[in-house]
Amino acid sequence: MNQPVKPADFARVVRIMHGAMVAGLALVGATFFLLLRVRQSPALGSTPSLGVALAGLGVGLLAVTVTVLRRRVPERPLDQSPDAYWATVERRGAAIVLWAVVEGAGLLASIGYVLTGAVAPAVVAVLAIALFIVFRPSGLEGEGAA
Numbered sequence: 001m002n003q004p005v006k007p008a009d010f011a012r013v014v015r016i017m018h019g020a021m022v023a024g025l026a027l028v029g030a031t032f033f034l035l036l037r038v039r040q041s042p043a044l045g046s047t048p049s050l051g052v053a054l055a056g057l058g059v060g061l062l063a064v065t066v067t068v069l070r071r072r073v074p075e076r077p078l079d080q081s082p083d084a085y086w087a088t089v090e091r092r093g094a095a096i097v098l099w100a101v102v103e104g105a106g107l108l109a110s111i112g113y114v115l116t117g118a119v120a121p122a123v124v125a126v127l128a129i130a131l132f133i134v135f136r137p138s139g140l141e142g143e144g145a146a
Contacts (some may be wrong), residue, residue: 010086032114054112055120061105075142
């Protein structure tokens with residue numbers, strides 16, 4: 001009756017979560033692009049400075065991610081498996097915080113884009129997606145992932 005509990009495949013769970021965050025941000029950006037450019041809808045706001053402000057806030061969040069939060073995720077030792085690496089709460093938690101800040105920057109920039117139609121917030125949103133790709137789980141593992 002009592003079946004042994006299989007431990008979670010932490011590396012797989014982290015990769016699925018990361019992929020969902022990237023896909024969500026990309027879908028938001030694609031939806032806003034289609035809304036403004038393809039359907040020729042007017043921007044929802046009329047203050048261009050709002051787009052610049054949200055783009056600046058997004059750049060600031062991305063800068064914090066690159067300079068501060070990335071250092072909180074240590075590289076995986078060569079003798080450690082990916083599952084053992086991601087099983088520790090400290091590493092998983094630090095990676096989730098890093099990804100949440102990147103996603104927040106991308107969402108702020110996307111909102112700035114849909115409100116103003118300006119190019120600067122769109123560029124910041126694309127930059128956030130690029131950082132998501134750079135900070136993928138295997139990228140955070142470092143040389144131990146190779």
